[in-house]
Amino acid sequence: MKHGALAILPLAAGAALYGFAFGLLAAQVGFPWWGVALMSSFVHAGSSQIVAVEQFSGTSAVVGAALAGAALNLRYIGIVASLSELLNGLSFRMKLLTIHITGDENWALTMAERAKNPEIGASFLIGSGLVMISVWTGSTTLGAFAGATLPNLEQLGLGFAFTAAFIAMAVGLWRGPANLIPWAASFTVTICAVTLGAPKAYAIVAGAVFGLAVSHIVRSKRKLVL
Structure with a gap:
């Protein structure tokens, strides 16, 4: 400890x-x-x-x-x-x-x-x-x-x-260019949700979920390429 x-x-x-x-x-x-x-x-x-x-x-x-x-x-x-x-x-x-x-x-x-x-x-x-x-x-x-x-x-x-x-x-969590697309997607969805009047907490959750989905898609495509 x-x-x-x-x-x-x-x-x-x-x-x-x-x-x-x-x-x-x-x-x-x-x-x-x-x-x-x-x-x-x-x-x-x-x-x-x-x-x-x-x-x-x-x-x-x-x-x-x-x-x-x-x-x-x-x-x-x-x-x-x-x-x-x-x-x-x-x-x-x-x-x-x-x-x-x-x-x-x-x-x-x-x-x-x-x-x-x-x-x-x-x-x-x-x-x-x-x-x-x-x-x-x-x-x-x-x-x-x-x-x-x-x-x-x-x-x-x-x-x-x-x-x-x-x-x-x-x-501290940045791991290089691979993070760019998921982070940008998460940021965009969060900002759009707040602009449309969604509570900030739920906008953050929506952005996080969308970012995770984009990250999964990006990783899957890279595996297929490899």
């Missing part, structure tokens, strides 16, 4: 920055600090939390905000499925804990390290996950404390912290 905990520290530092920004803005749209802390510890999914808070600030509808966040979290179905081999041998309780503390960053790092060294296993994922959930919950809660006393931070452009964070994650 120590190996995973140390390896994730650079990513955790980045998550702390936009976690603090998220806490600030969440507090300013009406979330109490303890609500932010509970959301971060139980949901533990930054992108869906951001979308849920944005939906809540626009409509004040708790159910709509929850559905928006849940829609964006559909990607975890695939993430959890990819962990089946890695989680073999763990008790049911440990599997549940490991799945809960698995986020985009520590999952991606674990899969990357495992590709280089098959000996990397559940302990790496758990160690890195414990660090990430602790840093995320702590930074968002601290941000919420600060956000309750500071002026309107959207006017200062702090909301761009989320955009910058997602751009940084996208750069």
Whole structure:
């Protein structure tokens, strides 16, 4: 677990920055600090939390905000499925804990390290996950404390912290020109869906599904060529 905990520290530092920004803005749209802390510890999914808070600030509808966040979290179905081999041998309780503390960053790092060294296993994922959930919950809660006393931070452009964070994650996931067509397709569908008035969370899901379909088609054609 120590190996995973140390390896994730650079990513955790980045998550702390936009976690603090998220806490600030969440507090300013009406979330109490303890609500932010509970959301971060139980949901533990930054992108869906951001979308849920944005939906809540626009409509004040708790159910709509929850559905928006849940829609964006559909990607975890695939993430959890990819962990089946890695989680073999763990008790049911440990599997549940490991799945809960698995986020985009520590999952991606674990899969990357495992590709280089098959000996990397559940302990790496758990160690890195414990660090990430602790840093995320702590930074968002601290941000919420600060956000309750500071002026309107959207006017200062702090909301761009989320955009910058997602751009940084996208750069880390870029694997070369092969990604260009699926990413462009996903981006185009998402923008069109938002332009047509679809809720942002569902627009993102639609873009992701379309991008995956295009990626499958591209890979199938390449196999046929080879």
